[in-house]
Amino acid sequence: MRISTAGVVLRGEKVLVALRKPGTSIGESWEFPGGKVKRGERPVEALQREFREELGIGVEVGTLIFEGRFSNRGQDYLLHAYNVELESEEFRLKEHQKVQWIDLTALQSLPMADSDRQILTFLLAS
Structure with missing residues (x-):
């Protein structure tokens, strides 16, 4: 089984999410930034790389x-x-159209991949 990572950056009731560019399997969906762990990589290293x-x-x-x-x-x-935690907010987007701080409740109504929706459900219940 492969491992995928996601980073949750919270500021009060808002969370940082990124909107994927069109043309991929989850194109034009909001997500918690992250991605797949490569062979020989630890999940934390993969998240930093992503x-x-x-x-x-x-x-x-x-x-x-x-x-x-x-x-x-x-x-x-x-x-x-x-x-x-972010070291900077000077984003240089490559895979995304934009990043945004969104209220957790408002995020429920936006398109997300099922994997990211699992994280959102967990955050709302916490």
Whole structure:
């Protein structure tokens, strides 16, 4: 089973999410930034790499806050979501149209991949 990571950046009742560019399997969906763990990589390292590659910023990865499972294109994944602190907010977007701070409740009405919706459900219940 492959591992996928997600970073949760909270500010009060708002969370940082990114809107995917069109043309991918989850295009034009909001997500918690992150991605797949590569061979030989630890989940924390993957999350740091993904923030650098996709958003152009460094992050400090905190505690693991959520674990879930999902499938995408016939592949099963274990999802690890971590608390994350940004080192900067000077985003350089590569995979996303935009990033935004959104109230957790308002995020419920926006399109999200099932994996990210699992994290949102957990955050709302916490």
